Amino acid sequence: MPKTADFTSWTSTADAADGPQYLAIRNQIALSIEMGKLEPGAKLPSERQLQTGSGAARGTIREALFQLEAEGLIYRRDRSGWYVSPPAVTYDPTRWAGFMTYVAEQGRTPATSTIGKENLPASSAVADIFRVAPGTPLHLITRLRSIDGRPVLVERITVDPALAPGLLSHSLDGSLTHILTTHYNVTVARNRVDMRPCALTREAADALGVKSGTPGLLVVRTSFDTSGRVVEYDQEYWRHDAIRVHVDLVVRC
Amino acid sequence: MPKTADFTSWTSTADAADGPQYLAIRNQIALSIEMGKLEPGAKLPSERQLQTGSGAARGTIREALFQLEAEGLIYRRDRSGWYVSPPAVTYDPTRWAGFMTYVAEQGRTPATSTIGKENLPASSAVADIFRVAPGTPLHLITRLRSIDGRPVLVERITVDPALAPGLLSHSLDGSLTHILTTHYNVTVARNRVDMRPCALTREAADALGVKSGTPGLLVVRTSFDTSGRVVEYDQEYWRHDAIRVHVDLVVRC
DNA sequence: GAGTGGTCTAGACCACCTT
């Protein structure tokens, strides 16, 4: 194979080579996926079945599976099995489109279900963000969002009831920003987005149906109105294989 | 403990609770780190030493360490030991500052070393990006970048020699964009950034001094000039615990 | 109830880093 400036060469799966046995197993499974023998969403053979093919110990098989999971090629459903990951959706933080919009734009089917509505006193950390006194009651909304029927993120949204009294009595399965704009005349003037890899803690993992500690991506969005008040504080816990970030910028604008 | 709208609750380490033994060990180590008993950069006790404290099997200890690694709290140096991760730097793709600039702005010490300069024929994938014929020779620059002496990313930069003849004879340990601007009168008018979690392959892992397969973040930057030609195509392979992404946007501009 | 992944044990040998 001639050496080329192929940018894929560092991510390719073709690293047959030698090395640890679990990487050889990884390569074999990865090949089946890339050749299309295993479709997105398809279930892999059980760990004990994979053993019979290779003669390896179960721990070695699992190492190969963990590797593929870290790469985003497969995922697991707790105590059910391993499955081929569907393609990730692309998220552009510089655009204003909400989840329902950008997922649909990419030919996928988004869904939202509200799994919690609460009124909780602000901890000191959250009180700082909203510039209210600690203990002030705040709305906390917990939602689970899916793509093509697979849960991909849980989010916890905090809203100051002073800006949106009675918010919790609305149906929250659509765009929250839309509700704030139309019913409460709240305008978002600034948006801050932070992203970092994380491990999904029990609460998030349970909601997504994955094992606690699975790698994930935490996206924190803070929306401000024209006077600089925080309108919406949203923490999204994503499955790490479900999202890609894309930013396109032009000098000046 | 009263229930509050504390946004940290889902990422906290306080999940003492019960559950698997490896999580209890994880919590104990995490606590030592957060209490400051273990400083950033400090070396953890060896796996076999950690065993004596808890009576657990070595595999169980390692599970706890893997968990902490996935969370970005610790990292390993191959066959040397486990270390506490330094704080991550913040990267804002909407700003034009280069690595050397934004790392220094955050009070850290950046460094760059060029580990490869080549002329390679374009593969078909890269040829597409540069809109040249496959096989056209392109510059490929490989650099290793560090923060406070710890390697955090390897990057592979592809440049069309037609835009920058003789580029490889310059010192490339500073800002490449600066060289292109001052010596070749090349202006960057558009920038595209893509990010996704990945597993570090052998080449990248070796350069960073980590085990192959360690989780990482792939950042791909494509720069265009005013006429839409690709000026620079840069693939950055980051340690996943070394980077955070931050975007701040205002409506309209 | 059968099968799955999740957890855990108690060893072993190796390649490599460190001193």
Place this chain on the structure above:
DNA sequence: AGGTGGTCTAGACCACTCA
């Protein structure tokens, strides 16, 4: 040369999912 993590084995029991 001694210690470290990296890999691997061959068992075991459990909690849970699924049919």
